Amino acid sequence: MSVTRIFLGATVIAASLGHADDAPKVSPAATPAAAGFVSIQALVPDIRLDIRYATSANFVGARVDGYEAPRCFLLEPVAEALQRVELALRAEQFRLRIFDCYRPVRAVGHFVRWAGDLDDQRTKPLFYPALDKSKLLGDYIAATSGHSRGATIDLTLMRCESSGQCASLDMGTEFDFFDALANTESPEITPRQRENRQRLRAAMEKEGFRNYAMEWWHYTFQPEPSKDVAYDFPVK
Ligand SMILES: C[C@@H](N)C(=O)N[C@H](C)C(=O)O
Numbered sequence: 001m002s003v004t005r006i007f008l009g010a011t012v013i014a015a016s017l018g019h020a021d022d023a024p025k026v027s028p029a030a031t032p033a034a035a036g037f038v039s040i041q042a043l044v045p046d047i048r049l050d051i052r053y054a055t056s057a058n059f060v061g062a063r064v065d066g067y068e069a070p071r072c073f074l075l076e077p078v079a080e081a082l083q084r085v086e087l088a089l090r091a092e093q094f095r096l097r098i099f100d101c102y103r104p105v106r107a108v109g110h111f112v113r114w115a116g117d118l119d120d121q122r123t124k125p126l127f128y129p130a131l132d133k134s135k136l137l138g139d140y141i142a143a144t145s146g147h148s149r150g151a152t153i154d155l156t157l158m159r160c161e162s163s164g165q166c167a168s169l170d171m172g173t174e175f176d177f178f179d180a181l182a183n184t185e186s187p188e189i190t191p192r193q194r195e196n197r198q199r200l201r202a203a204m205e206k207e208g209f210r211n212y213a214m215e216w217w218h219y220t221f222q223p224e225p226s227k228d229v230a231y232d233f234p235v236k
Pocket residue numbers: 100138139140141142143144145146147154176215218
């Protein structure tokens with residue numbers, strides 16, 4: 001079933017997230033199929049997934065609400081574009097390593113609650129050593145995230161040997177390191193790290209993904225197929 005037909009058939013309800021004038025409509029779809037999403041593994045069974053929010057190895061320090069399994073769902077045309085990126089990279093001995101895809105609205109709510117709890121500083125040394133926690137919401141963690149609209153992905157690149165062994169490229173920071181060093185064009189990174197970020201950006205742009213300048217790992221497919229509707233079905 002096409003995404004357009006699903007939207008026409010779906011009733012959408014307003015959610016009170018973010019600012020009143022940009023509150024997203026949240027689809028009542030309860031499953032990926034009902035929302036027009038597919039698992040990237042249906043298109044590329046052996047793609048490398050490292051879905052951090054389904055584990056406690058993330059900036060919250062706990063499994064995030066709405067992530068019941070380490071899976072990657074995207075709107076179908078977005079997943080197809082990502083499949084093309086992966087296949088082109090494989091021809092050059094590179095592969096993607098995916099950290100996050102569709103993010104349920106309830107997961108974003110968990111991030112917002114965590115960001116507001118300034119007493120909890122447990123993950124500061126690893127994820128935001130130089131930033132005050134009160135500054136994370138906005139530039140580094142969105143209160144209304146594009147991830148919930150099914151066209152945004154967090155990912156990096158790996159270089160692979162003919163043996164099949166792959167190693168992540170040095171991007172200058174780890175995923176979700178909230179710091180100016182993570183800004184894609186940071187002047188503080190080495191030439192090799194810049195080259196690695198550019199390689200990822202070139203591969204993604206070729207298939208219609210645009211980088212978010214604050215975070216080298218964050219890409220959104222353009223034009224967004226579901227620009228005005230967010231989703232909240234669980235990842236499982
Ligand atoms: C939290 C981080 N991985 C991310 O995706 N940040 C952007 C700004 C977002 O939350 O949409």
